[in-house]
Amino acid sequence: MSNTDFALSVEDLTVSFDGFKAIDALTLYIDKNELRVIIGPNGAGKTTLLDLICGKTKASAGSIKFKNEEIIQVAEHKRVRLGIGRKFQTPSIYENLSVFQNLEVSFPSGRSVWGALAFTATDEIQARVKAVAADIGLGDKLETEAGLLSHGQKQWLEIGMLLMQEPELLMLDEPIAGMSARERDLTAELLQRICQNRAVIVIEHDMDFVKKIAHKVTVMHQGKILAEGPMDQVQADPKVIDVYLGH
Numbered sequence: 086m087s088n089t090d091f092a093l094s095v096e097d098l099t100v101s102f103d104g105f106k107a108i109d110a111l112t113l114y115i116d117k118n119e120l121r122v123i124i125g126p127n128g129a130g131k132t133t134l135l136d137l138i139c140g141k142t143k144a145s146a147g148s149i150k151f152k153n154e155e156i157i158q159v160a161e162h163k164r165v166r167l168g169i170g171r172k173f174q175t176p177s178i179y180e181n182l183s184v185f186q187n188l189e190v191s192f193p194s195g196r197s198v199w200g201a202l203a204f205t206a207t208d209e210i211q212a213r214v215k216a217v218a219a220d221i222g223l224g225d226k227l228e229t230e231a232g233l234l235s236h237g238q239k240q241w242l243e244i245g246m247l248l249m250q251e252p253e254l255l256m257l258d259e260p261i262a263g264m265s266a267r268e269r270d271l272t273a274e275l276l277q278r279i280c281q282n283r284a285v286i287v288i289e290h291d292m293d294f295v296k297k298i299a300h301k302v303t304v305m306h307q308g309k310i311l312a313e314g315p316m317d318q319v320q321a322d323p324k325v326i327d328v329y330l331g332h
């Protein structure tokens with residue numbers, strides 16, 4: 086076994102659904118502080134790959150190492166505690182709670198939402214909530230009820246809720262869907278800030294957005310990697326144009 090500095094090493098990862106290989110012997114390495122974007126046609130296996138990394142779906146074969154530790158058998162909730170954060174496409178914020186409270190209840194203390202509210206936030210939690218709120222551009226919205234936020238602000242709040250747990254790997258599936266142009270620009274800036282302290286994997290279709298944020302791009306097709314590299318290289322690849330960008 087070799088030790089590496091990768092945040093994430095995925096090797097020969099396979100998952101079959103009734104004999105259909107949605108992920109097929111896939112190998113992928115993500116550096117610490119890297120912002121990787123995964124693109125590819127619908128059904129390529131992008132979401133399934135994130136499901137396997139976060140533990141929502143059990144792999145059929147292969148290896149997933151997080152900071153050199155094999156996690157393929159580790160339960161989903163334990164992967165969260167190890168530092169793997171995953172944002173799903175539908176936001177799961179508490180609409181009736183304020184921005185402050187949403188962030189506060191996401192502090193990793195093991196307490197339930199109701200338990201956490203019965204306590205006064207300690208100085209440590211308060212400081213963290215304020216820092217994260219500033220990071221996600223909601224520093225002046227701490228007392229606003231989450232249900233009153235714009236669609237984009239709700240998405241940022243959910244990213245903030247994940248940041249409260251200080252993940253070392255953060256995964257986002259189509260984070261700018263439904264956002265305005267201005268919200269997309271702000272999200273690009275947000276992602277560039279948060280990958281300074283962690284590895285980030287983003288699945289996205291919007292090529293202008295991908296160009297703005299990606300360090301490297303991985304193109305998936307039929308459960309495998311079709312191409313990988315800097316955006317301009319991937320964009321000029323005839324295989325990629327053929328199965329994805331040309332359409």
Ligand code: ADP
Nearest residue numbers: 102103107125126127128129130131132133134
């Ligand atoms: P993408 O996110 O790239 O659009 P998905 O990962 O959602 O692709 O899906 C990849 C393929 O795996 C699709 O053909 C999809 O129908 C199939 N798939 C995903 N999850 C399951 C599942 N739980 N059971 C059966 N088939 C699935």
Ligand code: MG
Nearest residue numbers: 131132133258
């Ligand atoms: Mg998907």
